[in-house]
Amino acid sequence: MEYSIVNHTADLGVWIKASTLEQLFEDAGKILMEISLGESFIFEENYEIKEFEIEGSDLVDLMVRWLGELLYILDGERFIFCRTKDIQITDGKFHAWAYFVPFKEELHNIETYIKAVTYHQAKVEKKDAWWEAFLIFDV
Amino acid sequence: MDMEIKRLDEVRWLIPKQGQMRVEGLVYASDELMEQVRKDQSLVQVANVATLPGIVWRSLAMPDIHWGYGFPIGGVAAFDMEEGVVSPGGVGYDINCGCRLVTTKLHAQEIKGVLKDLVLALFKNIPCGVGSTGALKLKKNELFSVSQKGALWAVEKGFGEHEDLLHTEDQGTLPDADPSILSEKAITRGLDQLGTLGSGNHFLEVEEVAEIYDDKVADRFGLFLGQATILIHSGSRGFGHQICDDFLKLMSKSQEFPLPDRQLACARIQSDLGKRYLAAMACAANYAWANRQILMHYTQETLLKVLNLSPKELGFRLLYDVCHNIAKIETHKVLGKTMKLCVHRKGATRALPPGHPMLPQDFKEVGQPVLIPGDMGTQSFVLVGAANAALESFASTCHGAGRVLSRAQATKAAKGRAINREMEDQGIIVMSRGKDTLKEELPEAYKDVSKVVEVVHKASLATKVARLRPLGVIKG
Numbered sequence: 090m091e092y093s094i095v096n097h098t099a100d101l102g103v104w105i106k107a108s109t110l111e112q113l114f115e116d117a118g119k120i121l122m123e124i125s126l127g128e129s130f131i132f133e134e135n136y137e138i139k140e141f142e143i144e145g146s147d148l149v150d151l152m153v154r155w156l157g158e159l160l161y162i163l164d165g166e167r168f169i170f171c172r173t174k175d176i177q178i179t180d181g182k183f184h185a186w187a188y189f190v191p192f193k194e195e196l197h198n199i200e201t202y203i204k205a206v207t208y209h210q211a212k213v214e215k216k217d218a219w220w221e222a223f224l225i226f227d228v
Numbered sequence: 229m230d231m232e233i234k235r236l237d238e239v240r241w242l243i244p245k246q247g248q249m250r251v252e253g254l255v256y257a258s259d260e261l262m263e264q265v266r267k268d269q270s271l272v273q274v275a276n277v278a279t280l281p282g283i284v285w286r287s288l289a290m291p292d293i294h295w296g297y298g299f300p301i302g303g304v305a306a307f308d309m310e311e312g313v314v315s316p317g318g319v320g321y322d323i324n325c326g327c328r329l330v331t332t333k334l335h336a337q338e339i340k341g342v343l344k345d346l347v348l349a350l351f352k353n354i355p356c357g358v359g360s361t362g363a364l365k366l367k368k369n370e371l372f373s374v375s376q377k378g379a380l381w382a383v384e385k386g387f388g389e390h391e392d393l394l395h396t397e398d399q400g401t402l403p404d405a406d407p408s409i410l411s412e413k414a415i416t417r418g419l420d421q422l423g424t425l426g427s428g429n430h431f432l433e434v435e436e437v438a439e440i441y442d443d444k445v446a447d448r449f450g451l452f453l454g455q456a457t458i459l460i461h462s463g464s465r466g467f468g469h470q471i472c473d474d475f476l477k478l479m480s481k482s483q484e485f486p487l488p489d490r491q492l493a494c495a496r497i498q499s500d501l502g503k504r505y506l507a508a509m510a511c512a513a514n515y516a517w518a519n520r521q522i523l524m525h526y527t528q529e530t531l532l533k534v535l536n537l538s539p540k541e542l543g544f545r546l547l548y549d550v551c552h553n554i555a556k557i558e559t560h561k562v563l564g565k566t567m568k569l570c571v572h573r574k575g576a577t578r579a580l581p582p583g584h585p586m587l588p589q590d591f592k593e594v595g596q597p598v599l600i601p602g603d604m605g606t607q608s609f610v611l612v613g614a615a616n617a618a619l620e621s622f623a624s625t626c627h628g629a630g631r632v633l634s635r636a637q638a639t640k641a642a643k644g645r646a647i648n649r650e651m652e653d654q655g656i657i658v659m660s661r662g663k664d665t666l667k668e669e670l671p672e673a674y675k676d677v678s679k680v681v682e683v684v685h686k687a688s689l690a691t692k693v694a695r696l697r698p699l700g701v702i703k704g
Contacts, residue, residue, distance in 0.1 A: 096634040098268050098295045127663065146481065149490070157473055164466045165416040200663055201635075202427040202704075204321040204469045208480065208490035209297030225297055227321050228428060228635065 090116045090123075097225055101201070102210075105222040110148075111176040113213070113220040114183070117152060118159050118170045124226070125163060127200030136188040137168065143183040148213040151183045152222060156206040159187075163199075167192040203228055231271055239291075239683045243271065248488070249278040255289040256626075256683050261675065264632060268295035270302075276488040277305050282312025282497075284569060285562050288621055290576050291683035292630030292675060296320075298491030301575035304624045306560065307497060309568050314502045315494035316479065316509070318572035319555050321472045323509055324516035325430075325463030326551035327599040328396075329610065329696075330524055331449075332531070333543030334456040336436035336699060339535065344657055346434065346534045347700035351659040353530045354432055354523060356425035356704040364423045364522070371418045372407040378514030379549075382521035388528075388546070392521065394588045396549040397578060400517035402556070405510035411474045414508075418467035418515060423522040425462050427662055427704030429669060431601075432527065433459045434700035435608065441692040445594045445612050449547055451694050458531075459608060459696065460523050461601055463553065468512035475505045497570050506555065506570075513554060520549055547610075548597035552577045552627035560622050571622045579613035579625040579690040598690045602629045602677030604658060604669055604701045605651055609681045611690035625690040626681070629674035642667035651701070660703040669703060 095102030105120060107113035123130045141158060145151035159170045168189035176185040204227040212223040233255075234242045241262060243253030253274040257265055265271060270293050277299055278287035284306045293302035298317030307313055339346060355362035366374065374381045379400025383390055393399045410418075425432060437455040440446045451457075464471075478501060479493040487493065495502040528544045535542065555572045562569075580587050580596035587596055595613040602608045617623045633641065647666040651658045660666050684690050 094636050096636055098631050098634055099301055100297065101635060150480065154477060157477070161413050161417070161470065161473075165413055165470070198663070199427070202662075205473050207297040208476070208493070211490070227297065 090119060092116070092120050101226045101228045103224055103226065107220050110178055110220050113222055114152065114155060114176055114178065115173045117156060117222055117224070118173070121156050121159055121203065122170050124201050125199055125203055126169065126197055129196065129198045129200070131196065135190055136171065139187050139189060141183065141185050141187060145181055145183070147181065149208065149211045151178065151181070152213050152224070153206050153208055153211060155183055160203060160206065162189065163192065169197065201228055231275065233271070239687045243275055247275065249275055251278050251283050251286050253278050253287045253289070255293065256687050256689070257291045258679060258683050261291050261679060261683065264675065265293055270295045270300040273298070273300040274303065276492060277303060279488055280307070280313055280315070280492065280494060281485065282308040284308050284567065288624070290626035291680045292575065292626045292628055294630045296574065298489055299572070299574045302626065302630060303574045304572065304576045304621060306569040306571045306622045309497055309570060312497050312570060313494035314497050314505055314555055314570050315492055315572065316472045316475045316505060317491045317493065318574050319472065319509060320553040320574050321469040322463040322553055323468035323472060323512035324551040325553045326516065326520065326549060327459060327461045327601055328520050328524060328549035329547045329597070329599050330458040330527070331451060331545050331547050332456050333541065335454045336456045337454065339456055340699070342534060343434070343700055346531070347657040347659055347702060349530050349534045350432060350527065350700070351702045354425055354526050354702060355423060356427070356661050356702060362424070363420050366419050366422060368415060368419070371415060374422065374518050375407040375511035375514055376405050377401060379517040379521040382518040387522045387525035392546040395546045396517060397551055400521065400549065402510040402513045404507055405514050406507035407511050409504050409508055410471065410511060414467060414470040414474060417470045421465040421467060422515065422519055423526070424465060425523060425704050426465055427665065430462045431604065431701055431703045432523065433698045435459050435696040436699055437694050438607065438697040439695040441694065442612070445693045448591070448594045449597055449610065449693065450545065451610065457696060458527055459599070459601060460520055460527070462520055462523060464512040464516035465519065467515050471508045471512045475508060509555060513551065516551065517549065548599065550577050550599055558622070561618065569622065573624055575627045576624045577627045578623055579611070579617040580623050581613045581615045581618045584618065584623070598625055600626060600628060600677060600681055603671040603674040604698060605654060605656060605671035607677060608696045609677065609692060610694040610696065611681065611684070612693050614688045614691045616688040617690060621689055625684045629677040629680055631673055632675050633673040635668040638670045638673035639664055639667045641672060642670050656698050656701060658701040662704060665703050
């Protein structure tokens with residue numbers, strides 16, 4: 090995963106780079122968990138799998154909605170996103186299967202509580218051979 | 229940044245109409261604060277808000293303004309009820325994040341001997357941090373009741389007294405809350421987070437009244453020099469975040485006119501979506517008031533036990549509860565004309581001046597208490613709403629210090645330092661749940677709150693009543 094944290098006065102900005110669009114979406118999810126859980130972003134092989142079908146007006150909208158789902162599952166259902174299988178992104182639609190593990194107080198700790206993924210200055214675009222995303226998280 | 233800005237006086241800066249702006253912008257700041265503000269994109273955000281349909285008078289920014297997403301933090305904007313819009317981004321994710329100050333009959337000197345025990349007991353008894361185990365577990369019908377009744381629900385369940393409601397903005401209940409429109413996600417997040425402080429910049433502080441500026445008003449507020457008080461800062465937790473997120477996405481999908489920033493997604497106040505957002509937002513606002521009411525009750529229980537006092541001896545009394553992330557339907561005079569407006573305060577506090585009809589009887593003569601928390605190492609302020617607030621800022625003022633360092637910059641500045649030891653050397657006991665919270669909340673990460681307060685005092689939006697010094701701090 091290739092990413093860097095960008096200083097933003099009140100919130101937290103992040104640049105993400107990946108070789109494919111699908112990889113960019115998966116990495117963005119993992120980065121969201123890594124920032125949230127810090128060093129406790131560890132998991133046992135005890136996965137639950139969930140299916141996602143998301144519609145959005147463009148790639149930015151899809152990305153914000155996808156990450157919003159993962160944040161809800163972390164804070165509302167107490168499951169940590171681990172990885173995806175078979176991401177498909179076409180014509181404003183995102184489909185994927187995603188693996189999660191339960192959040193366990195004895196193993197995991199939320200080090201940075203991310204309230205939301207915002208649309209502010211958000212970008213998802215192809216640059217030469219790479220796909221890049223810029224996102225601001227409300228913390 | 230190529231933006232025309234005109235200085236009007238010592239603390240007012242005008243952004244004339246330019247580009248797509250429908251109204252002017254006005255920033256309250258000193259020279260020094262303005263220099264900081266110019267470094268980020270918050271002035272552009274003031275101008276962006278001024279482009280929204282139905283905006284009335286001016287797009288305002290308080291002296292604690294800093295770069296947010298969509299609206300700047302420290303922003304105030306009011307919209308005409310017929311033509312105007314309501315924007316979830318103009319409220320923020322933490323709907324009705326706010327503060328309440330509780331006074332006691334005690335002198336701080338009386339508790340200094342047991343301060344460590346007291347802070348430890350508060351840390352143990354107040355559910356804080358993420359996850360916040362120890363929260364109340366609600367059934368769906370109870371969550372709906374909280375959403376409709378707000379602080380009254382908490383009082384009816386035995387958390388505090390009915391008289392607390394009189395000292396809470398809007399008596400702790402926004403009308404027209406409709407929980408039937410909430411998403412399942414919002415409901416899930418609301419079920420097990422009530423009665424929790426949360427993390428980040430939320431806190432509970434034991435404070436000492438260190439200075440009184442206005443004897444008459446302080447006396448009316450029940451404040452005296454050396455007094456022990458409690459300041460609580462919390463909001464609507466994941467429940468509010470989900471409601472904001474749900475409606476931003478709905479509005480983003482059906483946005484009917486172009487926006488300079490997608491995070492400004494909004495709907496006409498009179499549209500079905502606009503009305504539904506306001507009804508859902510009211511649920512979160514009510515949840516936040518219930519939350520602070522419950523946290524106050526836990527605090528009282530802890531103080532009674534640790535200090536071994538009777539309720540009468542402790543004299544625990546809510547001075548006031550204010551919200552600083554909200555959109556409310558209020559009536560204000562704009563250029564002499566009385567208008568019903570939807571006032572967005574994102575990181576701004578209501579500040580009713582003396583004589584205002586919405587004030588409780590005991591504050592009618594002096595004005596509304598305004599609570600301005602600073603950083604954990606220095607000071608916070610109690611102000612009172614003043615005349616100009618009603619004339620020029622929709623009865624609004626600042627809400628806090630405002631960050632100057634990002635969390636990453638603050639963590640870097642704190643590297644190798646034992647922040648809790650530094651605080652203890654200043655006589656402040658600090659406990660936090662999160663590993664990096666104290667580093668991120670470093671005093672240097674914030675503007676000097678006294679400079680922020682000085683601006684609103686000079687502008688006569690709210691004037692200084694008392695300064696509070698922290699003695700004990702718990703953070704999530």
